[in-house]
Amino acid sequence: MTETFYEVLRRQGITRRSFLKFCSLTATSLGLGTSAAPTIAHALENKPRTPVLWLHGLECTCCSESFIRSAHPLTKDVVLSMLSLDYDDTLMAAAGHQAEAILDEVKKKYKGNYIVAVEGNPPLNEDGMFCIQGGRPFVEKLRETCADAKAIISWGACASYGCVQAAKPNPTRATPVHKVITGKPIINVPGCPPIAEVMTGVVTYMLTFDRIPELDRQGRPKMFYGQRIHDKCYRRGHFDAGQFAEAWDDEGARKGYCLYKMGCKGPTTYNACSSMRWNGGVSWPVQSGHGCIGCSEDGFWDKGSFYDRVTSITPFGAESNADSIGQAAAGTVGAAIAAHAAVTALARARQSNAHGQPEKQGENQ
Amino acid sequence: MLSQQDMLEAERHGKQVRSIYVYEAPVRLWHWINALCMVVLAVTGYFIGKPLPTVPGEAAENFLLGYIRFAHFAAAYIFAVGLVGRVYWAFVGNHHARQIFKLPIFNGQWWSEVFFELRWYLFLEKTPKKYVGHNPMAQLMMFFFFTVLAIGMLFTGFALYSEGAGVGSWQDSLFGWVIPALGGSLQVHNVHRLGMWIMMTFAAIHIYAAIREDIMSRQSLISTMISGWRMFKD
Numbered sequence: 001m002t003e004t005f006y007e008v009l010r011r012q013g014i015t016r017r018s019f020l021k022f023c024s025l026t027a028t029s030l031g032l033g034t035s036a037a038p039t040i041a042h043a044l045e046n047k048p049r050t051p052v053l054w055l056h057g058l059e060c061t062c063c064s065e066s067f068i069r070s071a072h073p074l075t076k077d078v079v080l081s082m083l084s085l086d087y088d089d090t091l092m093a094a095a096g097h098q099a100e101a102i103l104d105e106v107k108k109k110y111k112g113n114y115i116v117a118v119e120g121n122p123p124l125n126e127d128g129m130f131c132i133q134g135g136r137p138f139v140e141k142l143r144e145t146c147a148d149a150k151a152i153i154s155w156g157a158c159a160s161y162g163c164v165q166a167a168k169p170n171p172t173r174a175t176p177v178h179k180v181i182t183g184k185p186i187i188n189v190p191g192c193p194p195i196a197e198v199m200t201g202v203v204t205y206m207l208t209f210d211r212i213p214e215l216d217r218q219g220r221p222k223m224f225y226g227q228r229i230h231d232k233c234y235r236r237g238h239f240d241a242g243q244f245a246e247a248w249d250d251e252g253a254r255k256g257y258c259l260y261k262m263g264c265k266g267p268t269t270y271n272a273c274s275s276m277r278w279n280g281g282v283s284w285p286v287q288s289g290h291g292c293i294g295c296s297e298d299g300f301w302d303k304g305s306f307y308d309r310v311t312s313i314t315p316f317g318a319e320s321n322a323d324s325i326g327q328a329a330a331g332t333v334g335a336a337i338a339a340h341a342a343v344t345a346l347a348r349a350r351q352s353n354a355h356g357q358p359e360k361q362g363e364n365q
Numbered sequence: 366m367l368s369q370q371d372m373l374e375a376e377r378h379g380k381q382v383r384s385i386y387v388y389e390a391p392v393r394l395w396h397w398i399n400a401l402c403m404v405v406l407a408v409t410g411y412f413i414g415k416p417l418p419t420v421p422g423e424a425a426e427n428f429l430l431g432y433i434r435f436a437h438f439a440a441a442y443i444f445a446v447g448l449v450g451r452v453y454w455a456f457v458g459n460h461h462a463r464q465i466f467k468l469p470i471f472n473g474q475w476w477s478e479v480f481f482e483l484r485w486y487l488f489l490e491k492t493p494k495k496y497v498g499h500n501p502m503a504q505l506m507m508f509f510f511f512t513v514l515a516i517g518m519l520f521t522g523f524a525l526y527s528e529g530a531g532v533g534s535w536q537d538s539l540f541g542w543v544i545p546a547l548g549g550s551l552q553v554h555n556v557h558r559l560g561m562w563i564m565m566t567f568a569a570i571h572i573y574a575a576i577r578e579d580i581m582s583r584q585s586l587i588s589t590m591i592s593g594w595r596m597f598k599d
């Protein structure tokens with residue numbers, strides 16, 4: 001009835017040699033070691049392909065752009081074949097009623113046995129009218145499609161946290177997937193976009209082992225989001241040494257010093273950029289000389305400047321940061337103490353003038 | 366603990382011995398170790414958020430921020446262990462050792478004395494009351510700006526430390542939940558830094574009030590935290 005991944009790959013002209021290379025590369029990138037490669041190969045050779053329905057809500061398609069550039073699990077064609085990507089508005093050939101019919105078909109045929117990958121998020125204001133697909137709100141389509149899914153993958157910062165469309169004041173009430181869909185395993189794969197190999201890695205893991213990867217407190221796969229950018233940054237040595245770029249064109253910037261003072265969010269961002277890098281390992285933001293902006297963190301648009309470390313917080317509506325609030329408080333209290341001390345001294349002096357013996361005041365009570 | 370009782374006690378003692386043993390040795394020792402830790406933590410913490418100017422030379426030959434962070438973590442551990450020890454002493458020590466951990470909020474008399482102290486600090490009362498331990502206002506301030514704040518700093522601090530210690534470390538197991546609860550690592554950094562400023566502001570008030578009361582209320586405060594004995598000057 002359904003083909004296995006291997007059959008599809010061979011049909012598409014992928015050699016067995018390339019297939020096995022892919023298996024060992026995937027095993028290594030999942031942190032399983034090369035001994036897991038035969039397991040992956042076996043799974044891909046024998047298991048029927050799990051259909052993946054890829055939905056697009058409010059988003060910019062950067063996740064898809066990233067995904068189709070995945071370098072290590074072979075080429076984009078292979079990745080797409082491997083996935084059995086049965087529905088994807090932006091990539092599929094079908095359109096209109098034909099396309100929408102596939103959703104129903106997969107839902108019936110593979111009930112409880114397909115994966116929904118969500119790129120973007122549903123806006124909830126005005127009954128979801130800010131994102132209409134096929135004549136109805138995206139949130140309805142999302143709920144229906146997820147109802148019979150085995151698991152849900154939230155691609156990117158949009159689906160995981162809300163991203164820019166959920167930034168204050170969030171006029172459309174764009175809401176992350178896990179706050180709309182409950183009762184299903186949801187894997188958050190944040191980033192704007194996530195790294196291509198992270199995306200294919202998550203999918204490959206799920207197809208190979210038939211279970212979702214181990215997740216952390218925020219629902220992210222531990223294998224890719226277990227450490228901060230900072231922990232694996234090749235400029236970390238300069239951080240510990242106390243060597244920083246203090247301007248974009250200074251000596252420190254030329255020497256490749258730590259970008260902490262330029263507002264790098266590496267120490268507060270969980271992602272795999274510093275170990276896996278981007279575009280097939282060519283480079284990544286810090287390597288190109290710009291600090292991390294923390295795109296895989298919850299609400300990163302609302303956390304102040306990308307170029308400060310002690311960033312803005314808005315406790316009373318006014319833009320401020322911990323240091324300016326703290327210094328203002330300390331300054332005010334310092335001045336108050338000085339004034340209080342002065343008044344105390346004055347009152348004491350007046351008392352001693354009046355009575356001659358201020359020491360005896362307490363005794364009379 | 367109440368002023369009337371304390372005043373009677375103080376006056377009775379004042380006529381005879383003129384001094385009362387208030388702070389036991391562990392409390393005094395903790396106070397000064399804690400004060401030292403706070404100074405180290407505030408200074409190093411400030412420079413972790415806003416590092417010193419770049420040091421010259423090779424990265425391999427320098428470890429400036431590394432040492433600053435080490436000092437911060439070492440002082441933080443001493444601060445944490447000290448606070449745990451202090452909580453223990455609140456159970457086994459004298460009743461003055463419990464003052465900064467629990468407030469008699471259902472006691473009307475206590476509240477009226479809080480307001481009396483407020484009036485005293487606003488120059489609306491001519492003569493101060495004497496207390497063997499903290500005065501009610503001081504106790505209220507100590508509770509919120511030291512005890513509660515210090516626990517908050519411990520939780521946020523260990524949560525931040527867990528990021529380096531890694532997933533599965535005990536710091537992560539015990540305090541890792543603080544990070545998503547406060548909305549992310551950057552928020553926790555900001556809150557922790559704001560906490561430092563509040564703590565330092567309170568420290569300034571604490572020191573000022575101690576010196577002022579030492580002079581104005583005719584009883585010893587600063588030497589009491591060294592010797593343990595509260596001296597009443599008249």
